[in-house]
Amino acid sequence: MPTSQPASPVFTAAGRHALALVAREARADGVREVLAPRVRCTAMTTPFELEGLHVTDVDCAPSGLLAPGALAAALAACDRPPLILHAETFGNRADGELRTVLAAARSTGARIVVDATHTALERAEELLTDAGPGTGAADLDNADYLVASLRKLLPIPLGGVVHGLVRPAAPTGDELNADLAAVAAIAERHRDVPVLKDAVEDLLDLAWAPAPMPGPYRARLAAPGLGGKLTRRRARLARLHAAVADLDVINPGAAYQPVIAHPQAAAIRTALARAGFSPPLHWPGVTDGLVVLPDDPRAAAIARRAAGPTALREALAAGEASGPAEPFDFDAFISSKTPKTAGLPTG
Numbered sequence: 001m002p003t004s005q006p007a008s009p010v011f012t013a014a015g016r017h018a019l020a021l022v023a024r025e026a027r028a029d030g031v032r033e034v035l036a037p038r039v040r041c042t043a044m045t046t047p048f049e050l051e052g053l054h055v056t057d058v059d060c061a062p063s064g065l066l067a068p069g070a071l072a073a074a075l076a077a078c079d080r081p082p083l084i085l086h087a088e089t090f091g092n093r094a095d096g097e098l099r100t101v102l103a104a105a106r107s108t109g110a111r112i113v114v115d116a117t118h119t120a121l122e123r124a125e126e127l128l129t130d131a132g133p134g135t136g137a138a139d140l141d142n143a144d145y146l147v148a149s150l151r152k153l154l155p156i157p158l159g160g161v162v163h164g165l166v167r168p169a170a171p172t173g174d175e176l177n178a179d180l181a182a183v184a185a186i187a188e189r190h191r192d193v194p195v196l197k198d199a200v201e202d203l204l205d206l207a208w209a210p211a212p213m214p215g216p217y218r219a220r221l222a223a224p225g226l227g228g229k230l231t232r233r234r235a236r237l238a239r240l241h242a243a244v245a246d247l248d249v250i251n252p253g254a255a256y257q258p259v260i261a262h263p264q265a266a267a268i269r270t271a272l273a274r275a276g277f278s279p280p281l282h283w284p285g286v287t288d289g290l291v292v293l294p295d296d297p298r299a300a301a302i303a304r305r306a307a308g309p310t311a312l313r314e315a316l317a318a319g320e321a322s323g324p325a326e327p328f329d330f331d332a333f334i335s336s337k338t339p340k341t342a343g344l345p346t347g
């Protein structure tokens with residue numbers, strides 16, 4: 001774990017930039033390996049790979065969080081203390097067992113990075129705490145770094161933050177980051193042109209050098225109206241959760257879109273796409289069995305309709321599988337249909 005008191009948070013243009021700052025500090029301190037959840041997107045680990053750290057995949061529990069047993073096994077295989085990327089995926093928080101494994105790992109020198117991108121609504125206050133030098137920092141709750149992409153759940157198109165850096169360096173960015181900020185501003189003015197939003201994502205996939213959060217977005221996060229906006233968003237999400245509470249929701253009660261596990265998840269996603277809803281998150285190959293519900297009551301109704309026929313199919317399949325079928329005796333069937341008079345002499 002880092003040796004001295006953490007300094008102020010650093011606000012960046014994206015979550016990956018915040019992770020890059022963690023990667024640089026850890027690398028400089030001799031860390032060479034990151035244990036990362038298998039349920040993730042590439043932007044969460046590329047910053048570490050760019051700094052030359054090895055990324056080891058760790059299996060996840062159905063909640064999407066690191067599975068405690070798999071994490072303990074991965075730790076046992078490390079030859080020096082690694083950095084553990086603990087993402088609060090889908091707004092889920094570590095429970096007792098995972099917390100225990102994380103705390104034990106930290107006590108033996110592993111560094112814990114909490115990725116609070118999906119808990120940013122719940123943790124907004126602590127994430128946005130802008131402690132000046134000497135005024136203390138956010139309570140990291142038994143972690144070394146608290147990181148988030150703020151642009152996913154908070155009302156800004158670019159933004160990330162990292163708390164806990166011991167040697168925070170002001171990110172400088174490069175020309176690409178200037179383009180990124182310009183295109184993000186245009187995309188926000190023309191929300192009806194989705195390709196502009198895609199252009200922002202494409203630029204982010206090139207602009208890995210940590211850049212500062214553009215000033216106007218810092219100001220928006222400090223504006224007095226933000227609290228009310230976040231409260232309304234949380235309330236809307238709570239209603240959405242209530243609307244699908246009877247389905248197999250893997251993040252019940254989270255301040256995040258409901259995530260539904262369903263055998264026909266792909267068909268439900270297609271039904272939503274046909275109705276004009278793009279998924280808030282889909283990581284191909286990782287979340288294929290899940291549907292992350294768009295934040296709209298109509299989406300809940302569409303998902304429910306698309307999920308419905310499957311329940312019937314499953315019931316039929318369960319009925320078919322409820323016992324061994326009698327082998328069908330074709331000859332007996334034919335002879336039962338043959339007229340009893342057949343073959344008798346006539347006339």
Ligand SMILES: Cc1ncc(COP(=O)(O)O)c(C=O)c1O
Pocket residue numbers: 013014015016017041043044087115117118148149150151159160204
């Ligand atoms: C959990 C999580 N962390 C970090 C990131 C990276 O954030 P950004 O895209 O702002 O760089 C993402 C992006 O999808 C994410 O889902």
